[in-house]
Amino acid sequence: MKNIDWKHLPFQYSKTDYNVRCYYQDGKWGELELSSSEFVELHMASTCLHYGQEIFEGLKAYRGTDGKIRLFRIEENWKRMQRSAKGIMMQSPPFEIFEKAIITAVKKNKEYVPPHGTGATLYIRPLLIGLGPEVGVRPARDYLFMVFVTPVGPYFKDGFNPVDVMICRDFDRAAPLGTGAYKVGGNYAASLLSLKIAHDGGFATSLYLDAKEKKYIDEAGPANFFGIKNNTYITPLSKSILPSITNMSLMALAEDMGLKVERRPVGVDELDSFEEVGACGTAAVITPIRKIVDTDNNKFYDYSNDNKPGPISTQLYEHLVAVQFGDEEDKHGWVRILD
């Protein structure tokens, strides 16, 4: 194991020993290549540089008490990468390449998979880019699929502690018929300015509303939104939300816990009625929300509960993390143990 201060890791890139690459050229995928370089050589007329042909995924490797390394629902990440690729006309790798690239990247860097109990994990970042040369607007002919890994701590620096978020009325992340449901870099570019405004105001992230009517909750920056009331887990249904695998898993765990689950439009006017609200995603896991501020209406919604996460969010969080780290039976078959 590397000599790293695992308990105080930020959510930041740090160098590991290897990454894995695979090129799509002449209409077919090549062999996986192991690289120890952090750099990519690109043609300056690559479509990823000009026309936004870039998609990515995010998942984590977890080390259990048994010392074994686990992956969580990797098939879902592959399916989503395929959907994202289709959405912006890219070639995406078949499952065998996706899976082998991820497993190779993790195994070759296994010394960087944080020890159990530190709260840290190995973040895995698969990405796919269109290569050049093209100057006209059209999809690339060639593609590069890469996987790199980096050990990380919690995404929101407070970990499983409540944060404040700001409703974003002056910006949209994605349009109803745009690319919000695809994990494309362009959605993040569109979010940077509003994120900066949120950060400057002391908020962990901005909460986006539906772009058309500005009446419904979409999602929270890089994480989906959920609310709890009357023993029900409620999460927005919208065409411009990125379908989160964490959220999908929480819906199943909520049902296991005897909660009702609803996926439907969630109006801003419903915020008052929630007992608990939170953001969820691979990086954020569950981040409880303490306060939602709507600066335009000068309104705020308070869920502070003595500054502690709410009881149901806490149970969901503990349940999810226990499955991911192998501390609890994996009854849905979500976890893959690496040998």
Ligand SMILES: *Cc1c(COP(=O)(O)O)cnc(C)c1O
């Ligand atoms: C990746 C992502 C999420 C979280 O999805 P998970 O599969 O749970 O990691 C949520 N929203 C956006 C915009 C994302 O890009």
